[in-house]
Amino acid sequence: MLRDHVKLAVKNLRHRFSRSILTLLGIAIGIMAIISLLALGEGMQQAVTGELSSLSDVIIVSTGGGGFSSFAGGGSTSTGEYFTQRDIAGIERLQGIKEVSTQLSGYGLAEYNGKTTVLSLTGMEVSVMKLQYASQNLEAGGFLNEGDQNKIMIGNGIAHDTFDADISIGGRIKINGQKFFVSGIFGKQGFGGTSSDSIVLMTSRDFKKLTGQSNISLIYLRVNNVNDAESIATTIQNAINENHGKKDFATATTMTSILKTVQNIIGILQLVLVGIASIALVVASIGIMNTMLTSVMERTREIGIMKAIGATTRDIMSIFIIEGVLMSGVGGAIGIILGVFGSQALTLILNGFMSMGGSFNLVPIITITSVVLAVAVSLIVGVLSSLYPAWKAARMSPIEAVRYE
């Protein structure tokens, strides 16, 4: 029985071929938008997750309340206080810690091309440096290497704005009377985190030698077991706060918590984008309803004949609903295929924009879930939008319908 209904529906759709195609195109475009935006969002999630999850065993302890901004800024010491050796010793005594390293902060008098200015200096282990600035692209040069002496990496602002002349790779800056060679220049950060534009980065050893100080502004540590990260972070935060007798002296942030925050933000963004794409689907479903209503009007006579020769209300409803579902189903399938290409195109464009600002490389990811969702949505749209036309067709009186010219 159902097979006959499908057969009838297919014949009708083919009979009105161009109209059917145009109608299902509406659905195809809506589904394409949803598929490609979901793929893009998933791609973003995975890119961010991939970049951050390699750091999931890292805990960053910074002074002051804002853990994340200190991380991005590379050690702000607005409170004017630093971690003490006692803090470090305390952390090293804890169970489950793989390694601890520190970031040192201080100020130095820098001279270049005859101009002298005070710069904030940052010293850290080379390994930590690579870890922390992994996502930062370089304008020129490279990272410092283990064993490097008297070499620095500088922020984009220092290279181009601080002094009268631009500084390039191999340039020499005098800091506190000591010559340093510039071996790497960071790319411009732009919005969101301008702080790395004014950074001067050197090895811990150089920093200590130069300033004679070891002011610890940030502590990096890695844990053995990622699952312990949260609890260890809390323990450390409490212990250091106790050491300093302040409630909010230190903030210990795990990468996992940062990861979660970022994922939430992308998730919301994704939801908004898909919401916008759904508008296209609503419009398309109105299109289906419109086409179907026209079809019901045109086929008044045909409906009457079918009822006269014994079609029940259910038969007629079924035929029309199947027509709607077929249109939206085929539209949805085309939409999914278009969505695969659409997401690639969208990514190309987005990567084109982003290559100016970062080393971020987006790859669209089409998940089974999004395909299943698209199929389900298009079928539901088909049923819903053909329900009213089908009902209208089914309640036609066979006499009126047969007489209809």
Place this chain on the structure above:
Amino acid sequence: MSKDVIVTQNISKTYGKPPLQVFALRGTNLHIKQGDYIAIIGPSGSGKSTLMNLLGCLDKPTTGSIFIDGKDVSTLNENELARIRREKIGFIFQKYNLIPTLNALENVELSMGFAGVDSQTRTKKAKQLLELVELSKRLTHKPSEMSGGEQQRVAIARALANNPSIILADEPTGNVDTKSGENIMNILENVNKKGETIIIVTHNMAIAQRAKRVLRIQDGEVQEEHA
């Protein structure tokens, strides 16, 4: 004596409400027996179509009862009526009324499909019926690819598909040339000879005179005409 296939008890059909009530059909009592060959005649507007719609279970009487094969159909709901139509009644319309998107074979199979006959049996039966109406060579032709006479023969095959108790034909020769008309009447009469009940609505007297019984309708009143 063969059994009654249709019995009407004092059926009437009115449109509108008093005092503007219009009687399309007044208290009509009919007994139609198995194997009858009946012509219903009368001028336009006399109530022919109303009677035909009532006998064909396309419409319900305002008062009175209609029994088809002993079953009162005047109280049935729409879906039950649809079932009666596909099981008991075969329609033939003046304008053939085939489904334009389906070919001859599919058109004949359609009502069997609604009746739930499986597709193998259906195709076999449809081929037999199309052979009966001499259209074996037109199985895959769409209505638009056939002449009026051929389309009407497909309609006859369709009407016979579910072995109905009654064939109701509304001006079956009204839209075809004389020769095709003759052919159609011969087919219907052959079917009648095999025991099928045939009711033809017409205002063609030549057609009407071929029937065994003639019912004349005038102003909503039915009278048996004796030959």
